[in-house]
Amino acid sequence: MTTVQPPFEDAPRARLWPSWAGFARRLQWPERAFERARASGKAEDDTRLRIFFVMALFAAGFVTLGLVAARAALFSGLDLGPAVSALAPKARADVVDRNGEILAMDLVHYGLYLHPREVSDRAATRAALLTALPMLSPTRLDAALNGDHPEDYIQGGLTPEQKTRVHDLALAGVVFQEEGGRAYPLGDTGAHVIGFAGKDGTGLAGAERAFDTSIRAADGKTPVTLAIDLRVQGALQDELTAAGDHFSALDAVGMVVNVRTGEILAMASYPAFDPNAPGKAAPAAMVNHAAATVYEPGSVFKVFTLAMGLDSGVTTVNRMFDVHTPLVLPGQIIHDYDKGDRELPLWEVFTHSSNIGAARMSLLAGAERMDRYWRAFGLYNAAPSELVESARPLYPRRLSDNAVATMGFGHSISVSPLTIATGMSSILNGGIYRPLTLRKLEPGHAPAPGRRVIAESTSRTMLNLMRLNVTNGTGRKADVDGYCVGGKTGTATKLVNGHYGTGHSKNLASFASVFPTDGPFNADRYYVLVMMDEPKATPETGGFTTGGVVSAPIVGKVIERVAPFLGQARHVCPVNSVGPTTVTGAADLAGAER
Numbered sequence: 021m022t023t024v025q026p027p028f029e030d031a032p033r034a035r036l037w038p039s040w041a042g043f044a045r046r047l048q049w050p051e052r053a054f055e056r057a058r059a060s061g062k063a064e065d066d067t068r069l070r071i072f073f074v075m076a077l078f079a080a081g082f083v084t085l086g087l088v089a090a091r092a093a094l095f096s097g098l099d100l101g102p103a104v105s106a107l108a109p110k111a112r113a114d115v116v117d118r119n120g121e122i123l124a125m126d127l128v129h130y131g132l133y134l135h136p137r138e139v140s141d142r143a144a145t146r147a148a149l150l151t152a153l154p155m156l157s158p159t160r161l162d163a164a165l166n167g168d169h170p171e172d173y174i175q176g177g178l179t180p181e182q183k184t185r186v187h188d189l190a191l192a193g194v195v196f197q198e199e200g201g202r203a204y205p206l207g208d209t210g211a212h213v214i215g216f217a218g219k220d221g222t223g224l225a226g227a228e229r230a231f232d233t234s235i236r237a238a239d240g241k242t243p244v245t246l247a248i249d250l251r252v253q254g255a256l257q258d259e260l261t262a263a264g265d266h267f268s269a270l271d272a273v274g275m276v277v278n279v280r281t282g283e284i285l286a287m288a289s290y291p292a293f294d295p296n297a298p299g300k301a302a303p304a305a306m307v308n309h310a311a312a313t314v315y316e317p318g319s320v321f322k323v324f325t326l327a328m329g330l331d332s333g334v335t336t337v338n339r340m341f342d343v344h345t346p347l348v349l350p351g352q353i354i355h356d357y358d359k360g361d362r363e364l365p366l367w368e369v370f371t372h373s374s375n376i377g378a379a380r381m382s383l384l385a386g387a388e389r390m391d392r393y394w395r396a397f398g399l400y401n402a403a404p405s406e407l408v409e410s411a412r413p414l415y416p417r418r419l420s421d422n423a424v425a426t427m428g429f430g431h432s433i434s435v436s437p438l439t440i441a442t443g444m445s446s447i448l449n450g451g452i453y454r455p456l457t458l459r460k461l462e463p464g465h466a467p468a469p470g471r472r473v474i475a476e477s478t479s480r481t482m483l484n485l486m487r488l489n490v491t492n493g494t495g496r497k498a499d500v501d502g503y504c505v506g507g508k509t510g511t512a513t514k515l516v517n518g519h520y521g522t523g524h525s526k527n528l529a530s531f532a533s534v535f536p537t538d539g540p541f542n543a544d545r546y547y548v549l550v551m552m553d554e555p556k557a558t559p560e561t562g563g564f565t566t567g568g569v570v571s572a573p574i575v576g577k578v579i580e581r582v583a584p585f586l587g588q589a590r591h592v593c594p595v596n597s598v599g600p601t602t603v604t605g606a607a608d609l610a611g612a613e614r
Contacts, residue, residue, distance in 0.1 A: 371493025502590025
């Protein structure tokens, strides 16, 4: 018997066929069972087999669906709670303050849509919707009701409560679609520092923009914690808003910083806005003036000037300066707001806030030395902050004698309050310059290392001088019993059409404060800054709009309110080691400083 070998090209098919054939035979067994039932003449068996086969198919399908559903329920992550399961795919994490209080969060919102062809009574539908949702645009609603589109978008960002209010009306043709949304439960509190996000889930301003990557990466599960203390923020913003309204200020700024750690505990800008509806705010109200606006700060800059002179050895606190004779420069004569005695020691140049004395000391230091210290204090750059709004300063590129003299008392240079706070913190914390941060420093973690810019002894002297200025000088209205408050006033006449204005209507009134001025440098110490832009005179200020009578009292109120939150206990302040304990023969310096 001869065996015929199949052609070579058919070999693969032959090897594969047995598996396919076996599979096909297994699929045909029901049909063969039916044929056997018919052949035996038992039609009922044929019917039972067919019914059994269909039932088996359905049972297998249900079992498969059950297994898939069980797997989804057990392993999909939906057991993490309703807050997580309701988040959109591109959910943003909650933003919380240093104590875990919610500042920003994702909430489910709804879009309102209209199917005009399904509306039976247009007038009644219109009236009902406008009553339930007063914020709706009547023009937009009328266009949708009278249009011929199958569906029109009416309003987005509706809360669950607003949706329920409309849903309960049972209006034909009114439908909703779920959409993601960012909510800011505190309204305008902290709006400028928290910022806001767009409808696409992208951070557009403030911390929402600064930490956009971290907020997205958290995928809605792990909160992003800021250094902000909501209690401090609320107190600062409350006092700043009240003062802004009272003095009819153009704008205003407030900050509270822990100078030991560099954490920004509060940052406020006046006027405020509601981040839940940024599109309805005036553009000017949305500017974070603390970071994005530059000002000629005035005499608060004397803190930098004296720190430079003392640290470099150019002067001492007791060196005498002529403040009686105006300082004559090419094309410029520098006067004091209140004419002083023939000579004043440097410590009294500070407490009297003498522009002549500060200018003479700056010229004594010279342009090269000023340039070196100003760079070390970060005054020539935008503040190194997470906030992208941080603005670059304006300053003369060539330090002439006029520029050196006027920069010594805070003119000829415009910087942001954030830049001032960053540089001044280095003078008050023992001499270390480090960027301020909106990130919370976790317990047990050391602050950023920073770099030394002045000696620790200079820092201590400046703290004593600032304390002396509050007890005996221009900052007396900021004093709060038991907290050893120090500070420096500033009143800068604003440029108007290239010329410095006259009178009191165009001033920037500032007070830069620190408390407590005593204690070791490894203890917490707090910087408080308030700036009022173009405050209007009131009867209680005696017609003045200076930092001493406008901003210093605001700082005192803020410190009184926030010190307990910061763990600061009242205590007896030590006797100041700089200058005398009293100042005699002085006018009311709180209203006369410049």
